[in-house]
Amino acid sequence: MDRSETREDTQAAETAAALARCAGGDRLALRVLFDNEAGRMLAIAHRILRRRDLAEEIVQEAFVRIWRSAAAFDPARGSPRSWIYAIVRNLALNAVRDGRREILVEDGADELDARAADATDVLGRMADASALRRCLERLDDNRRNSLMLAYVGGFSHGEIAGRLRVPLGTVKAWIRRGLLALRECLA
């Protein structure tokens, strides 16, 4: 295990402890969460929103929500990080659905390109030993790209169809079959 992984582990443990303390109303714990997670939360929101100011707005909303809902976090259902990042992703996706982003972003094509580039770049950044990476690499390109655009870039079925110039039904099928193949490979 290299140094960065050890550091990640330490941070993950700190995040878990801080979340539990937030549930008890400990404001210092919220600051620990911020120091550990705000940077990545910002990056996750930015992958979807492509605007720093909007991404910061979403992270702010996410921290308020974390603070209010910390007691409802259920460790039996998953890790604190996956809970926290799901909150950020969902808030960012809601902002996209509300059209908050569209109003502010005029250069649509460039923005989509940037989101797509981020999404397809992710695979190369995953650990060599990652089972998820291995399984994603086994998928055919269309399925893999569609999944990455959806999860990482927050693209809708329609946006992916437009971008890849294929019918909506084709994208839906790629994603669906991609998910099932991925699950089988990971099982």
Next chain:
Amino acid sequence: MSALDNDSRALAGEYVLGVLEAQDREAAERRLPTDGDFRAAVDDWQERLTELDMTADPMPPSPQLWHRIETAVDALQPQARPDLLQRAGLWNSLRFWRLSGLASAAACLVLAIGLVVLSGRPTPTPVVIAVLEAQDSTPGAIVEAYADGSIRLVPLTDIPVPPGRALQVWTLWDRERGPVPLGLLDSARRAVLTVDGQPVPRPQQLYEITLEPETGSPTGRPTGPILYKGLAAAPR
């Protein structure tokens, strides 16, 4: 362990990806609290795909961000304290609930019996009934909970719902598990909410209505303010 078919497995993944249309997303959210296999599939996808989130290079937050969060959390304090109490303390404070539950139970029996008599339904008797009250004890709605897991919600007052928001009904039957959603309403109206797989409702079970985004709480737990809440009692 998982008895899910491929449709449900794919649906769980699509839900986590965020590609479902509003209606399907809501349907998936309604399914979460009652379908353990489906919930496990969603949790599994969420956990797996977090690895993709981990590839994001942290961006340095602007110097003002923490300050803005603190301000937002401070602004929450007058409500958030009781809010926290409700989450951590009130949910757990049996003594509090017994007291307020007794008061509610008395009120609810009168109201509910009147209601059942008036409606004249030959339908099954609810196992428990709860009157949900606002913080100032104004009754806001009645919940009749039936042995088959369905509940009947009857509003007693107009509940204003801002645009883009919805009312979500919850119950807490297991503190370990936390509140589970029973249904989403766009306005305060009579509704029968059917939720499969619930244990038979019991006296002292908590019911509440929170204000949530119109597609329901994104976390599967109450995130918005609690508008009305109350403890169930068995009708005599």
